[in-house]
Amino acid sequence: MIFIDFVGMLTLFLTSHQQNKQEKRMTQEFMIVGLSAIGPVIGSGIGVLKKPSTVYIQNMLYFAAGIMLAVSFLDLIPESRRLGSTMTCVSGLVLGAAAIWLLDRIFPHVHECSACGENECQMGHTANFLILAIFLHNFPEGMAIGIGGSTNVGDSLVVALAIAIHNIPEGICTSAPHYYAYGNRLKSFVMSSMSALPIVAGFFVARYIFGQISAQTMSLLIGATAGLMIYISASELMPAVTNNSGQKTTLFFMFGIVSVMLLECIG
Numbered sequence: 001m002i003f004i005d006f007v008g009m010l011t012l013f014l015t016s017h018q019q020n021k022q023e024k025r026m027t028q029e030f031m032i033v034g035l036s037a038i039g040p041v042i043g044s045g046i047g048v049l050k051k052p053s054t055v056y057i058q059n060m061l062y063f064a065a066g067i068m069l070a071v072s073f074l075d076l077i078p079e080s081r082r083l084g085s086t087m088t089c090v091s092g093l094v095l096g097a098a099a100i101w102l103l104d105r106i107f108p109h110v111h112e113c114s115a116c117g118e119n120e121c122q123m124g125h126t127a128n129f130l131i132l133a134i135f136l137h138n139f140p141e142g143m144a145i146g147i148g149g150s151t152n153v154g155d156s157l158v159v160a161l162a163i164a165i166h167n168i169p170e171g172i173c174t175s176a177p178h179y180y181a182y183g184n185r186l187k188s189f190v191m192s193s194m195s196a197l198p199i200v201a202g203f204f205v206a207r208y209i210f211g212q213i214s215a216q217t218m219s220l221l222i223g224a225t226a227g228l229m230i231y232i233s234a235s236e237l238m239p240a241v242t243n244n245s246g247q248k249t250t251l252f253f254m255f256g257i258v259s260v261m262l263l264e265c266i267g
Contacts, residue, residue, distance in 0.1 A: 071229065083219040092225075099228060100227075124182060
């Protein structure tokens with residue numbers, strides 16, 4: 001009888017201990033997600049602190065182009081090829097670029113817009129596509145955090161911190177052009193901050209259903225993300241300021257590339 005009571009108490013203790021571990025793990029996961037998602041919010045807030053000048057917006061657009069191209073060629077494309085193959089990566093690149101090309105045909109561009117000034121219309125179009133690119137790019141970042149968390153919480157925290165820091169300049173680059181084009185500080189802040197949502201979604205997808213996604217599918221999706229970012233950089237961001245850009249603007253483009261390389265060292 002005493003032995004049965006002892007076994008029952010031991011079972012209850014182990015069950016309670018397991019539940020506490022699960023609760024602690026879940027708390028850690030929420031901390032990781034919150035840390036990684038705070039970067040776009042902080043950057044978006046900085047970007048709308050004051051009405052940006054035209055020169056500032058030109059610099060930010062070239063800075064954003066540098067970031068997006070560096071992320072595409074240094075991170076996304078190699079990861080896509082690692083998970084799948086070169087042909088899968090190429091297929092993703094074409095798919096992503098084609099998707100943005102199609103959206104560009106569906107939604108009116110500056111030359112078809114007469115409801116506002118040409119400069120404001122072009123900048124609004126560019127700002128919207130920039131937010132879209134960052135929005136889609138943040139999903140695989142969230143998955144990277146989730147995959148790290150499936151093996152080691154410490155690794156996941158390091159990745160989350162690196163992504164949070166990396167996303168602060170991205171938040172500035174998305175909110176400032178939107179604020180410049182539309183003049184609504186709150187709307188620009190909210191629109192840009194929403195790019196944090198795919199980080200959260202990607203984290204939980206990786207944590208709970210990643211095993212159901214094939215490596216080839218992930219390779220295609222990551223390649224498509226790189227394709228749309230390259231297309232937007234080449235067709236929207238750089239042409240928007242090329243006519244009035246100077247050496248200083250080019251330096252911001254280089255700084256965007258270098259910043260991605262330096263931030264990689266943190267992760």
